[in-house]
Amino acid sequence: MIKDIPDYYNNINLILDEIWTLLQRGVVDRNEDFRLPVVIANSDEGADGRIVVLRGAFKDKNILRFHTDYRSPKIEYLKKNKKIYFVFYSKKRKIQVRAEGTATIHKDNEIAKQAWTKTQMMSRKCYLSPQAPGDLISESASDLSKDMGGNVPTLEQSEIGYKNFCVVESKIKSFEWLYLASQGHRRAKFLIDENKNTWLVP
Numbered sequence: 001m002i003k004d005i006p007d008y009y010n011n012i013n014l015i016l017d018e019i020w021t022l023l024q025r026g027v028v029d030r031n032e033d034f035r036l037p038v039v040i041a042n043s044d045e046g047a048d049g050r051i052v053v054l055r056g057a058f059k060d061k062n063i064l065r066f067h068t069d070y071r072s073p074k075i076e077y078l079k080k081n082k083k084i085y086f087v088f089y090s091k092k093r094k095i096q097v098r099a100e101g102t103a104t105i106h107k108d109n110e111i112a113k114q115a116w117t118k119t120q121m122m123s124r125k126c127y128l129s130p131q132a133p134g135d136l137i138s139e140s141a142s143d144l145s146k147d148m149g150g151n152v153p154t155l156e157q158s159e160i161g162y163k164n165f166c167v168v169e170s171k172i173k174s175f176e177w178l179y180l181a182s183q184g185h186r187r188a189k190f191l192i193d194e195n196k197n198t199w200l201v202p
Ligand SMILES: Cc1cc2nc3c(=O)[nH]c(=O)nc-3n(C[C@H](O)[C@H](O)[C@H](O)COP(=O)(O)O)c2cc1C
Pocket: 036, 048, 049, 050, 051, 052, 053, 054, 066, 067, 068, 069, 072, 073, 074, 075, 133, 134
């Protein structure tokens, strides 16, 4: 028997629960690597990835959530092509999770309102720029408006950001799990709608 290996090492039935546990930890714990996935959407030119903060992981609905600026290029991509991909990696746990899903954009609806209400003032600052994320500017700045510097907006100042705020929810269709171990890596695939899973060669 190999020592010091987790229960899921040879038990595929434990892995999906472990994935959701790690995702949910990522939502609440800044120190968890799963908090900062790479999210990939498809532009006209091809795949395009960036880091986001994982804001929600709803196991019962198979949904992952992040917040973004509605004016950002990724929203344009997702409107044209709802396919979305996440890559998570925990160095400490030696676990990679890849997820594939379908994105829904929530703008000025109940989900967006609720999420905005819970958003901290520091986070709201990201939505206050009069220019869209990715717009060209001629100087080193966050935007061309009066720079807030290190200041946090007041609640009143922050409210203007709501018109730029949106929540992206992704209904996950599949997960792929990779666990790195010196005694042999383990890889497994989970098709959520089909309720199927299988080991893969790592
Ligand atoms: C640590 C970290 C966290 C980030 N979190 C978010 C986030 O939660 N939402 C977001 O839209 N962008 C976030 N960003 C910025 C994105 O990576 C990206 O630069 C930005 O959203 C513009 O992407 P786009 O031009 O592809 O739309 C984060 C970047 C880093 C480095």
